Amino acid sequence: MTTYNIKGFMVGNGVTNWDYDVFASTPETFYGFNMVPKDLYEKYQSMGCVEPFNQMRPTNGTDPAMCDKLFNQMGALVAPLNWYDLYRHVYPAAAAVTEEERMGMCMIGGEEKPFREGMRMSEYARFKNDIAKKNPLFGGIKVPSAGTVLNMNLSSFINQPKMRIALNISDDIQPFEQCTSNPKFNYHYQQEGSMWIYQVLKGSGIRMMFYSGDTDGMVPLSGTRKWIKELNWTVKEAWRPWMTNNQVSGYVVRYDGLDFITLKGVGHMAPQWARQPVQEMITNWIKNDKI
Secondary structure (H helix, E strand, O other): OOOOOOOEEEEEOOOOOOOOOHHHOHHHHHHHOOOOOHHHHHHHHHOOOEOOOOOOOOOEOOOHHHHHHHHHHHHHHHOOOOOOOOOOOOOOOOOOOOHHHHEEEEEEOOEEEEEEOOEEHHHHOOHHHHHHHHOHHHHOOOOOOOOOEEOOOHHHHHOOHHHHHHOOOOOOOOOOOOOOOOOOOOOOOOOOOOHHHHHHHOOOOOEEEEEEEOOOOOOOHHHHHHHHHHHOOOEEEEEEEEEEOOEEEEEEEEEOOEEEEEEOOOOOOHHHHOHHHHHHHHHHHHOOOOO
């Protein structure tokens, strides 16, 4: 049996509690960003509406059918945006890249091995097609098109022998791919989410950190703050800004058992779009220095 001496872990913009995350908090987020009219949002709120994600819960509210209708009205208003990063550009479709053009070769342990370069959005968000069948609105979310291949050079960079050595990747590990081509990889939705993990590990000595890009429209900051509030853990360090180069990079609050950090002006892929702040945030957290 393999055991791991885990000292801590961090999660970025992760779905944690279905009662608060994803569609349960997107209306509040869109309203907070002034993207839907006040009367539409207040009607939705007055009916106690909570829209489920991927039918993980029944639609909640005094009139579920009307709740669905109001939710879709709000969704239609923000459909032209990139929900993963509400202030990020909507990427145009690029020329189709064939699977043959994506294939590369690298040397691992003296043996040449194939890998697939880049990612398509159908690979990056595999759950999207499943959800679109159940909620047509989700199919209209503006993310890079299915034919667009992004980050075509990342896998080649990581698979260089000198990079594998620097990252301590042993020769028995397969080549890196940004989105695995392993056909056995599938999403498995659990009704209980993952909030229980934080509760079980509290007091174990394992450090826990959750960070959230504050322009993420898919796993909004507002939902994350709600499930953290439900933990009802003692605040050890009050909410405050943290800085990079004398500019506010976000906010941090430390609880008895969890450090929660926000990143200003970036969404779901915060490390991609706020590289220096995220690198400093992670480095300081690992070293247990002040963020």
